[in-house]
Structures are given as structure tokens and as C-alpha cells.
Amino acid sequence: MPAASVSLRAGYLAHVSRRRLAVAGMLAALLVLGALALSVGAVRVPLGEVVSALLGRAESPRIGLIVLNIRLPQALAAVLAGFGLSAAGVVMQSVLRNPLGSPFTLGISQAAAFGAALAVIVFDAGVMGSRQADAVSIASPALVTAMAFAACLAATGVIIALARVRGATPEVMVLAGVALGSLFTAGTMFLQYFADDVQLAAMVFWSFGDLARADWDDLAVMAGCGLPILAWFASRAYAFNALDAGDETARGLGVRVGRERLLGMVAAALLTAVVVAFLGVIGFVGLICPHAARFIVGDDHRFLYPAAGLLGGCLLLAADVAARIVVSPHVLPVSVLTACLGAPAFILLLLRRRA
């Protein structure tokens, strides 16, 4: 075999290992941040005690309660929501052929929030509380998720229809997303306007994207809906790669383009709906994490998808830890922090596209 051949294959396999290593590194970072998230907060729990609490051998029942019933579900929610939003962003960017696509920039997150608010206020699917961390406890997760999903589908339908129109540039689609986002936000405000004082306060707290409200029941529903979708996305890596190469190339490669696009968007919308219904609108994760991952591992979905998801989890865990530290003893909603990171990154992306 000629030398060029040996070096080509060896070079490619080395390239694949490097990308695997990068993904493994992100997984390690996620675990470190996860440990940090269990340890940091109003009550500082040393890492050693975190481990013994996780193993069910906490030194005091109070520490065990904090770690297992408050911080662990919150950390898992951060990972699941970050992974989910970021994965939804990757899929939307691919199936819409739009680098600016994400649940938030296309207005789909805002639609989900409206649907969930409608379920809570009008259909009594939630119970209003007076504490910030538990402003609304969701009494009927199925109804809230279903209504959030229905609203998401409406927004997704508009976006898909627009994507079919020739000449709909990424910028046009994002502007349509802004319009959709404003419309659904206005809808949510309309609901708030007719709410009483307690409901209003509760709704305002609730509409902040916040991880602190996740408990084990919420987490079970999120995982039950989210994990099958995430697994399905992983199995479509090659189809999404083909879509990135253009519709005609994809068809020529045997990919059923219309079907992949529709199923991909609907699944991404459902994923967004589940996250938003339980945690509120957490913006920009689905935009910046996929792009950071593209920068590190490239556009091959075999690596891009897990990398973007893990970065999403890392970002939300980090934001959650920071939210507990920055104005301690107060805890900021994470969406405030992701917006601080995300808005400049979004503007940077727009500028780079112009160049």
C-alpha cells in the first residue's frame, strides 16, 4: 500500500480520536461542574460529604436532604435542559439550513411559555405559591406540557412554512422568530394582565427561566419525554449531515428530506416545550453552545451533537453555580446569566455572517 494511503487513513483516524477526546473532555467538565453544583450554595457542602450523601450515607439528614432532594434534581435539570435546548438548536440549525436557528431566536421557547402559562392560568393546571422558588407548582404536568407543545407546534409551523419559501434567508427567519416571540410574549402578558396579585407575582417569577424549581417529579416527566428524543436525534446524525450538504445532495444520498425536516422540527419543538414548561424560558443556550461546539469539533453531527449537548449542560450548570454566588445570599434566575453571555455572542455571530 502506498505511503500516502497509510497516512491518509491514519490521519483521519487520528482526527476522529481527537474529536472523541474533545467530547470526553466535555463530559469530564460536566462531571466536575456537576460536583461543584452539588457543593456550592447557601449551605456549603464539602465534596466528600456530597459523595457520602449521594451514596446515602450523609452525616446529617439535613445535608442529605439538601444534596439529594434540592441540589441533585436541580443539577440534573440543568444538564437535561442544557443538553436538550442545545440539541434542539443543533437540529434546528441543520434542518432549517440556518446557522441562527435555536428555540429562543425562532420564538419557539416564547411560544412554549405562552402555552404553559395558558394551561396554568386558564385551565388551572398549576397551583400558585408565594415563595419565589416555588411560585407555581405544576399540578398537571401532562396538560402543561401538552399545551406548551401545542403552542410550540404553531410557531414551528410558521417557521417551517417560511423555510419553504424561496429566498427566506437566515436573517429573515430570525426576524420572523422575533415577531413570533413578541406575539407570544404579548399573549403571556395578556394572561398576566387579567391575573390577580398573587397569580401575577407567581407568573412573573415563573416566567424567569430558573432551575431551582425542578423537583424529582418534574425531572421524571422531562426525562421521560426528552431522553427518547435525544436518542432519536443521535441516530439521525448522518441524515442531518446530509441535509447540511444541501437538499438535492441529501436526496441523491437516499435521505427522505421532507420527512427528516418535519420530524426533526417537531421533535425539537417537543424538547423545547418540555424544558420550558418546567423551567421557564432560558434563552441563547441553544444558539451559543452549538456554535461553540462547531468551533471545537466541526460540523459532523456524530461529534457536534454530543459536544453541543454537553456544552449546554456545562453552561447551565456553570450559570446555576454562578447564580448562587454572584449576589449571595440571593439566587439569580439562570436565564439572566445565559442572556448576558448569549446576547453578545448572538451579535458576534451576526457580524461574522456579514463579513
Added chain:
Amino acid sequence: MSLAVSNLSFGYNGRMVVDQVSFDLAPGRILAILGPNGVGKTTLLKCLNAILKPRGGTVLVEDIDVLCLSRREVARRFGYVPQRLEAGRLTVFDAVLLGRTPHLGLRPSVHDVAVVERVILRLGLAPLGLRHLDRLSGGELQKVAVARALAQEPRILLFDEPTASLDLKNQMDILGTIREVVAGQNVSAVLTMHDVSAALRFADACLLMKSGRVLAHVAADALSGETIGEVYGLPVRVETVYGQRVVIPCT
């Protein structure tokens, strides 16, 4: 015959774009589809591998009607190189590996990687193997698209204006590559083209279209100036210069 097309038709809103087209093509041969803009060349090409669903007719590849097969099965028989190519942050190797999609399980096997490697070496793309597509020139990108189509291990290669937007040297390179590949792998190729002289030089046969119909289907060395003139609506002469037949518009 490796490809036999009969009575293929396609239309939008009642207007026939491809009208009762029939032709066949032997293995190892190149067919150039010629005709003015908007005459249905690209549409015909896309009907062959069912990217567009034809209204009627049959497309037989080695005696199997591909219009009855699944997308994936069609993709194992036809490699398609579109006119517009997308360049993302994908390495050349991964871009060519994409050509294995119709053969793929969940992830590429050792065999898939070996096929891709062979194709890349064959097209002389080895030095670019790990470069990202967005760092390639137009000619290099076109070669990657050819490599991807070859990695499909198809019986027939379809090219939609492979020379559009390429400079003279790259045009000759890509047509030469197609010529070599067709001879070497014993596949056949169908190309849509605008450059009639290049078609005379590289193709074995020419299919001339006018308003969706086949006006002539002749061997390239038998194509006359009158036929070309009739298709394009312009008097032309075909002259032999330095042993090459070239088309000269007489206006």
C-alpha cells in the same frame, strides 16, 4: 444497457417540462444533455434518480425500474452531483464519507472507510483529506462532490452542469476526471452542459432537448452544426481545429 429510459415525463401545473423522453446508455459511456436554458435538462436529470417524481415512464438500471425502489435503493444506483455545492466545517474525508449514507448502518464500518480512502486517492484529494470544505477552492469542492458520488458506488453518475462556475483549467480537470472514472470503474455518466464544444470533446453521445422533448440523440462525433443550430436557434458551424471539433456561432 446499464441505463434505459422510456417515455419519461414530468410537469408542473399542467405544463410538461419533460415530455416523453426516451434514451439508453451503455456502461462506460458518457451522455451529455444539451439545450437552451430552461429546456428541462436539469429536470430530466433529477427525474432519473427520482429527486423529482416523474409523472410517467420508466427508468431501468440494469433491468430494474428505479422509480419503484426506495430512496436508499435508488441512491445505491445513482450518484448525483448537484450544481450548487455547500461548504461547511466538515473535513474532506467526512464529506466523502457522507457518500456511504445509502450503504450505512448506524456508523461507518472499516469497509466504508476503506472505500472512501480509495476514492480520495483516486481523485488525488489525499493532501486535502483533513481540510475543511470552507477552505477549498471551487474546483477542489467540485472534486469532493465527485468523490462523494463515487463513494456511493453507483452504477450511474449524474452531474448537473459540472463545469458551471469553474475556470478553464478546472473545467478540463473535472471533465477529465469524469472521463477517467467512467472508463476505470465501468460506470456510465449523464451530464447536463452548456458548453457544446466541451461536450463534443468529452461525451460519447449527445441528447439535444427542445421544449422538454428529445430533438436528437446522436453519437458526439456525428453531431452536426445544423442540429445544434436548430436546438439553440442560432446558426453555428462545427470545425475541426488541432484535431478537436469545436462549435463556432455564426452571428
